[in-house]
Amino acid sequence: MVEERGTSVSKPPHETVAVVVVTYNRADLLVGMLDGLATQTRRPDAVLxxxxxxxxxxxxVLDARTDLPLRVTHSEENLGGAGGFHLGLRLAHEAGFDRIWLMDDDVVPAPDCLERMLEHDGPCLMAVREDRRGHLVEKSAVVFDLRNPLAIRPKTDSVETRYRTRAAMPAEVPVQVVAFEGFLVHRRVVDAIGLPDPAYFIFYDDVDFAIRARRAGFPIAAVRDAVLVRQLDFDQQHALDTWKGFYMYRNLFVVHLRYGENAAVRLKPLLITLAVVLLSPLxxxxxxxxxxIRAMKAARGMRELSPESRPGRAGESGERHFGP
Structure with missing residues (x-):
């Protein structure tokens, strides 16, 4: 059993907070996201x-925002969400911020979202998402099972499925994996475990980071009163036959190969591959x-964390390969 060494964080008189936002071709959604940051009752110290x-x-859109302490990096290539968060978190860590709030471009924080989160001392905190109608859609896993080989999907319970409504939640809910949509992490977590792995490109980079944080002894809690409104519906599960499907399968397999707790779980990617191929006509x-099939082959080459993401490498850029 891992000793939880990070259940609280000793706060200085004023903790600095940087927001890291990754965006790609969603300028109109980005406007709403930035509007939400601009109205925070506890203003962020920087928005990267x-x-x-x-x-x-x-x-x-970014050039017009004079109401926020923006620091913009225009990448010459699409690094994917994983590469973007790797870069943004590295820059925020190098700049010395105490806490770093990771944010996608299609969510809008309630005005008191950051203030509510900073009332909690945990090293890893998650805002709780709802849709535009106010329905709870927080899919962070309460149980992410990498021990039972019969759990086809390792996420066997989530905040959404366990509580159904925000009102039914306790003030904090322990979670095992998160999304990089409203995830607030203390810099000492980065010191201990390193950075998100850019090799994922998209999907499961946040899961990987959360597993590493928990295994290093840092608990993760979803904060009930920190409201984050998601502007788009979850629909990736219908994209398994598209280019996104390759990354969803490959990265799910990588998580099993890296963190499966026994040989049977680490064998699951192969069994899933066989099942999908056999059922593909249906x-x-x-x-x-x-x-x-391509995902299974590629996952075998990703059993180890990318060197640029390992502890102590937060200040090094290194050579980056983010694509397939």
Whole structure:
């Protein structure tokens, strides 16, 4: 059993907070996200935006924001969400901020979201998401099972499924994995475990980071009263036969190969691959079968954390390869 060494954080008189936002070709959603940051009752000390080579009017949106302490990085290539958060968190850590709030471009924090989060001392805190109708849609895993080989999906329980409504939640809910949508992390967690792994490109980089944090003894809590409004519906589960499906399968397999707690769990990716191929005529067809076969092959080469993400490398840029 891992000793939880991070259940509280000794706060200085004024903890500095940097927000890291990763965006790609969603300028209109980005406007709402930045509006939400601008109205925070506890203003962030800096907002670091990683623009993943957007081709829409994202640059114009960012240039017009004089109401926020923006620090913008325009990447020359699309680093993916994983590469963007790796870069943004590295820059915020290098700048010396005490806490770093990771944010996607399609969420809007309630005006008191950051203030409510900072009332809690945990090293890893998660804002609780709802949709535009006010329904709880927090999918952070309460149970992420990497021990039972019969758990086809390791996320067997989430905040959303366990509580159904925000009112039914306690003030803090221990969670095992999170999304990089409203995740607030203390810099000493980065000191101990390193940075998000950019090799994921998209999907599961946040899961990987959360598993590493918990295994290093840092608990994670979802904060009931920290409200984050998601502007888009969750629909990635319908994309398994698209280019996104490759990353969803590959990265799920990587998590099992890296963190599976026994040989049977580490064998699951192969069994899933066989099942998907056999069932492909009834569901995703040749496209999904091709995705899962390529994913299985690629995952074998990602059993180890990328060198640039390991502890002590937060100040080093290194050579980066983010694509497939």
């Amino acid at each position: 935006v990683v623009d993943n080579a957007s081709t829409d009017h994202t640059r114009e 569901r995703g067809g040749k496209a999904e079968a091709s995705n899962v």
